[in-house]
Amino acid sequence: MKSTVEEIRQRFDADVERFSNLETGQSARADVPLAMGLVAQAAAATTLNARLVLNVGCGAGNFSLKLLERLPNLDVTLIDLSQPLLDRAASRVGPATTGRVTIVQGDIREGEFLAGQFDMVLAAAVLHDLRTDQEWEAVFAAFHRALRPGGSVWIFDLVESSIPAISGVMRQRYGENLTRLKDEA
């Protein structure tokens, strides 16, 4: 059963510190720092002349910060449900870029972003909260409208395999990692 939007917002409002560590990423998944670094590296390598980036479900800004390590002159638009996380993201991302930082509190399923503007959309560990096919289609249509021609979308997230054995391995590793972290909260 997926959480309601209000439940998601409240959960993340109360969890700013856990999402503000670039070394661990969001920390619930052990593979996040590696995945985030690799995806940011690939995004930078393929879009060297990028200027405008849209980071949806930005949390405290980790994915933008990873990209800015390689492309430090970006204008970054940060969108999230959680105002405390957005405030933290702005205070971390601002000093990391020579460009402008814009924050927008809102739901990516309802947002209309500046059409045809962005070189890249970044989405880290947020799209798994989408529910219906209609929501997936609406969000990707909004990304498409937001991107300039030739722009790109960069995602890493929880992936649910339809193969039970693979799904079992992933869930076991995820559970072990959460157990290891249980005293952190």
Ligand SMILES: C[S@@+](CC[C@H](N)C(=O)[O-])C[C@H]1O[C@@H](n2cnc3c(N)ncnc32)[C@H](O)[C@@H]1O
């Ligand atoms: C697991 S955290 C990941 C944060 C960040 N991307 C990272 O990797 O560190 C998910 C983030 O997505 C945000 N979020 C979830 N659903 C959202 C929605 N519908 N619209 C905007 N933000 C959303 C949450 O508030 C939270 O900050």
